[in-house]
Amino acid sequence: MKIAVLGAGAAGLAAGLSLRDRGTDVTVFDAAPRPGGKLASLRKDGFLLESAAIGLLDRHGDLAPLCARLKLELLAARPGARFVQRAGVVRKFGPGVFTLRELLGAARLPFTRRAPGPQETVLDYFQRRAGPAGAFVADAIQTGVYAGDPARLEMASAFPSLGQRARRPLSSFAGGLQELVDAFARELGPALRLNARVRAVSSDLQSGRASSLPQPRSAGTLPRGAGQPRDASAGSPGFMLSLDDGELHVDRIICALPAPAAAALFPALAPHLALFESAPLALVHFDIDGPGPQSFGLLAPGQPVPGLLFPSALWPGRAPAGRALVTAIVGSVRHPAAAALPDDALAALARGHLARTLHLEVQAPLHITRWPQAIPQPRPGHAQRLAALERALPAGVLLAGAWYRGVSVLDCLRQGRRAAEAIHAT
Ligand SMILES: Cc1cc2nc3c(=O)[nH]c(=O)nc-3n(C[C@H](O)[C@H](O)[C@H](O)COP(=O)(O)OP(=O)(O)OC[C@H]3O[C@@H](n4cnc5c(N)ncnc54)[C@H](O)[C@@H]3O)c2cc1C
Structure with a gap:
């Protein structure tokens, strides 16, 4: 079985090495002259x-x-202290950042471990937990990771392991x-192809003339983090990749591209991907x-x-x-x-x-x-959008990457490994 990994960012590098370590015939393609994507x-x-x-x-x-x-x-x-600016004043992040009213408000709230609700925003979650102080806590925490808006991030998707200590x-x-990028590249060796933009993906009927992708499977999805439709790699006829120097047949694809680049290669997914x-x-x-x-x-x-x-x-x-x-x-x-x-x-x-x-x-x-x-x-509704996207995913295509199930480098590496495991499990 031949596997193509599209993109050599953190997710694609990890997917490629996981497959190679299992003895699979895999090639990781990246359009850039160097691997690593955003990591450099x-x-x-x-x-x-x-x-x-x-x-x-x-x-x-x-x-x-x-x-x-x-x-x-x-x-x-x-170790280094973290500082925040609030109302124009710079302070060490801690109780001194908050007003007495905010601290009393937080102390009066009943302690609750209730998990974030579906579509609950980061702002609502922290206000529920910490009262009026919660708005600033929410903004400070999300700013450090997302540079976003706490009222427009879905808590369960944005911070699934917040309670877990590093x-x-x-x-x-x-x-x-x-060093991380170089080590992956060294281990992948000739399985990593740079300056290799994937221009198009079509279903493969051996003749190479087909232009439509396999029909989506109507399977349900695995629990959060498992990351792929259950039968994503079952029964696929294979794919033809168009590269600048020719075409290549592969049996399965791990797409580890940013959402806009993935949308350009998989038009059936484009309406879903445009929402990220x-x-x-x-x-x-x-x-x-x-x-x-x-x-x-x-x-x-x-x-x-x-x-x-x-x-x-x-x-x-x-x-x-x-x-x-x-x-x-x-x-x-x-x-x-x-x-x-x-x-x-x-x-x-x-x-x-x-x-x-x-x-x-x-x-x-x-x-x-x-x-x-x-x-x-990950906006409110992210989990639902992922479920809809996975229902539209062509059989034989698996996803990984920052827009999909977690933005940190370690999230991306884990998604790549899991996509590789999903291929091996079938
Ligand atoms: C400013 C900033 C600070 C960050 N800070 C941290 C931090 O401190 N800690 C942390 O854990 N995370 C951090 N992150 C997040 C993390 O770096 C990224 O989310 C992660 O590196 C993204 O990896 P990826 O695999 O999703 O894709 P990318 O790195 O986006 O890689 C995608 C690859 O796909 C390739 N590509 C695109 N189109 C094609 C095509 N058609 N054919 C072939 N290849 C193609 C591109 O060339 C690229 O190499 C930060 C991110 C940013 C931007």
Whole structure:
């Protein structure tokens, strides 16, 4: 059986390696000249800059087996306080952020462990749990992950394991998250094909002339996290992939592409995929003279610069001696135009925010990274939309990726592994 994995982001790399480790004939295709998708670490003037994720937070015990398999050594982040900006004032995130009325309101609420209801928003969930203080808690927590709007995120889908304590501190590697990408690429070897955009997917009737995909199966779906229609890989006639250098027959496909790219290849899924939206973000990296703030970062919920990160305070090797690195995250669901500003205006916005909040003066940015579709947003109704999408999924196609069942790198790796397991189970 020949399997194609479309996309070599975190989800596609994990799917590819899982299949290869089981002895399956698999090829991972990526349009880009390098693997990793959004994951990339760039070296510039002695700084180590991350293009997207800066660290991994392990709530499911995934990291130890992953690092053993890839022969990687984790680097735990140094502890660093998290700061928030509320009503223009910067404070350490803790009780001091809230008014006495809010703290009393939270204390008076009966303790309840009731799980989030279907379609309950992040805002409603935290207000139910913490009263008036809940609105700010909800916004601060979602800002750090989604750069979204707490009233437009579905709690059960956005934070399915919030109550679960992380098994390790935030972790990365000496060479940044690029080490993870490089290790996958090394292990995949010739099973990874770069500069290989998949242009079209058609059903395969051996002649290669067919243009329509197999009909969707009417199966139910597995429980949350299992991730695929039960018979997604049963009875498929196979597929023909169109690449720039020719066509290729495969028996099964794991589609680990962003939703818009998946929609272009699977028109029958396009109306479903169009419903998954993302927050746009730009990352502006600055060089600070001196040690810089010894903190994790600063969240400013609802602001056009919702986050500041200090990677050089967390890990060694992120900045040259005597200097520090600060990464400003610009944009969000509520400020999409900020992420699209021209470079000069973007840098000016980030510098103004640094000066106002932390009295830090910085020069021209070291580097700017833009992600028009940075972080997928599980809106209220996300679980239902996934169920409808899975009912329309052609037999033999499995899905994985940040927009599907979890945005973190470890969520994406897990989805890739599970898609590979689902293929092997049939
Ligand atoms: C600014 C930012 C900060 C983040 N911070 C963190 C963090 O600290 N911790 C964390 O855990 N997560 C973080 N994340 C989330 C995480 O980095 C991403 O969700 C994850 O890396 C996405 O992986 P993916 O596999 O879904 O796809 P992607 O990385 O989007 O990869 C998709 C791949 O598909 C390829 N492709 C597209 N079309 C085609 C085609 N037709 N044919 C072949 N290939 C194609 C692309 O070239 C790309 O390589 C952050 C994300 C961003 C943007």
